[in-house]
Amino acid sequence: MPSVDRLFTVDDVRAMPDDGRRYEVIGGELFVTPAPSPRHQTVLGRMYVALFTYVERHRLGRAWVAPLDVVLGPMTLVEPDILFVGAARLSVVTERDVSGAPDLAIEVLSPTTVRTDRGRKRALYQEQGVGEYWVVDPVENVVEIWRPGAPAASVRRDRVLWRPEATIDPLLIDLAALFAP
Numbered sequence: 001m002p003s004v005d006r007l008f009t010v011d012d013v014r015a016m017p018d019d020g021r022r023y024e025v026i027g028g029e030l031f032v033t034p035a036p037s038p039r040h041q042t043v044l045g046r047m048y049v050a051l052f053t054y055v056e057r058h059r060l061g062r063a064w065v066a067p068l069d070v071v072l073g074p075m076t077l078v079e080p081d082i083l084f085v086g087a088a089r090l091s092v093v094t095e096r097d098v099s100g101a102p103d104l105a106i107e108v109l110s111p112t113t114v115r116t117d118r119g120r121k122r123a124l125y126q127e128q129g130v131g132e133y134w135v136v137d138p139v140e141n142v143v144e145i146w147r148p149g150a151p152a153a154s155v156r157r158d159r160v161l162w163r164p165e166a167t168i169d170p171l172l173i174d175l176a177a178l179f180a181p
Contacts, residue, residue: 007028007029007075008025008028008029008030008075009025009074009075010025010069010071010073010074010075010076010077012025012030013025013030013077014069014077020034020035021034021035022066022067022079024077024078024079025075025076025077026076026078026116026120026121027075027076027124028075029120031116031120033112033113036108036110039138040108040109040110040138043136043138043178043179044065044081044082044108044136045065046177046178047081047082047106047108047136047173047178048063048065050171050173050178051063051082051084051104051106051162051171052065054162054171055084058165058168059087060084060086060087060164060165061084061085061087061088061089061090061103062084062085062090062093063082063083063084064082064083065081065082066079066080066081066082067079068083068097068098069096069098070083070097070098070101070102070105071097071098071099072100072101072124072128076124077097078121078124080102080105080106080121081107081108081136082104082105082106083098083102083104083105083106084102084103084104084164085098085102085103086103086164089103100128101125101128101129101130101131102130102131103130103131103132103164104130104131104132104133104134104162105121105125105130105132105133106133106134106136107121107133107134107135107136108136108138109135109137109138109139117135118135118144121133122135122146125146126146126148129148130148131147131148132145132146132147132162133145134146134160135153138179141157141175141179142155142156142157142175143156143160143173143175144156145160156175157175158174158175158176159172159173159174159175160172160173160175161173
């Protein structure tokens with residue numbers, strides 16, 4: 001739930017308590033979300049393992065799972081569930097955070113994050129130059145893929161293909177396996 005009482009900074013968010021909640025700030029608005037559900041974490045884990053294995057095998061850069069701060073300005077700090085930064089752009093990775101747009105950001109929806117993930121975060125990621133943004137919906141069992149310049153998401157119901165480089169085979173994620181109970 002965003003706070004409109006005051007504007008928050010990245011430093012304010014970093015001073016928040018370690019209480020199991022996720023604190024993010026977008027344009028000064030504070031967003032606080034509770035710990036995710038087991039279903040969320042299962043889908044997140046499967047997605048991350050597939051992406052991490054692929055990235056490492058092809059030496060494409062680095063993939064991380066939350067929590068990892070992505071700082072997109074003095075009043076904007078987010079923690080995508082999964083993010084990828086390509087080898088050519090690893091200079092945006094510091095000791096503390098990723099200071100710039102990742103090449104791929106992935107959010108697994110939770111009931112408390114649907115509006116923010118599909119609204120504020122999608123707009124933010126498009127404005128900041130994130131190469132691709134995936135919204136993983138474990139209720140509807142679909143993945144929405146947002147790309148810069150595309151007016152709407154490409155919705156995947158059976159599989160997701162991701163090819164960050166034309167010279168390698170794509171990553172194939174079978175959504176039936178991803179969303180299996």
